[in-house]
């Protein structure tokens with residue numbers, strides 16, 4: 001392809017076909033897009049290294065959840081952070097390959113025998129995601145559905161993890177789905193995995209719902225003031241309820257008011273967050289107006305995850 005980048009993972013994609021220039025419609029640079037693809041390729045390598053391992057472990061799961069979430073639309077354009085995540089993914093793979101393999105007759109076990117230390121190198125190499133973008137359109141579309149579904153599911157899994165919730169079926173499926181992207185596939189062989197993404201995603205959403213309501217109570221309809229009161233205040237934006245809770249605890253009795261912005265607005269509906277009297281209301285409008293609305297407010301802003 002004679003393109004500087006290729007990304008078509010969101011509805012804003014250029015010409016409803018793909019962002020291919022120096023930057024995407026969202027502002028993502030070609031270098032960031034390249035690094036994100038490299039990170040996905042590294043995670044596929046990690047998932048391959050975990051094939052046949054009975055319990056890859058929380059470190060592997062967390063690395064994959066963080067990595068997939070990092071590559072989701074508009075989550076991180078921080079190239080250094082993405083490079084660090086690639087290095088972390090490689091370290092996890094090396095650690096996994098150096099550990100004894102337990103149970104299960106996956107490809108890695110066949111190649112390595114009793115010890116992962118001798119696993120076949122090409123079995124666990126990083127995957128070149130550029131191969132995916134050049135595939136037959138039907139195969140590319142099905143594999144993209146799997147990849148984008150995993151990325152979205154990782155956002156839910158990450159937020160649940162921040163509240164201490166995790167699910168082995170969901171975690172294992174992140175690895176299964178990543179491996180599927182690198183395999184030779186047909187429409188017939190890929191469709192069941194695409195459907196499985198939807199099924200496991202429901203499990204993941206239920207886990208996040210249970211984590212949110214178990215921690216902060218069942219949301220109820222409430223009125224949210226839109227007026228900023230006199231005095232010092234902090235604005236918090238993004239989705240991370242745990243970050244908001246920590247901020248509310250740290251500002252108890254300090255005379256500093258807290259205002260949500262954009263996607264943090266629903267936090268007011270949770271009783272265990274609403275109980276803090278300094279959570280006063282909502283400032284501004286939606287996330288896409290952050291730069292404009294935050295340009296000259298006389299207050300610190302806490303940006304949390306997408």
Ligand code: SF4
Pocket residue numbers: 007008009010011012013014018019023024025026027028073074
């Ligand atoms: S995430 Fe950005 S670069 Fe990718 S398709 Fe959407 S607008 Fe284009």
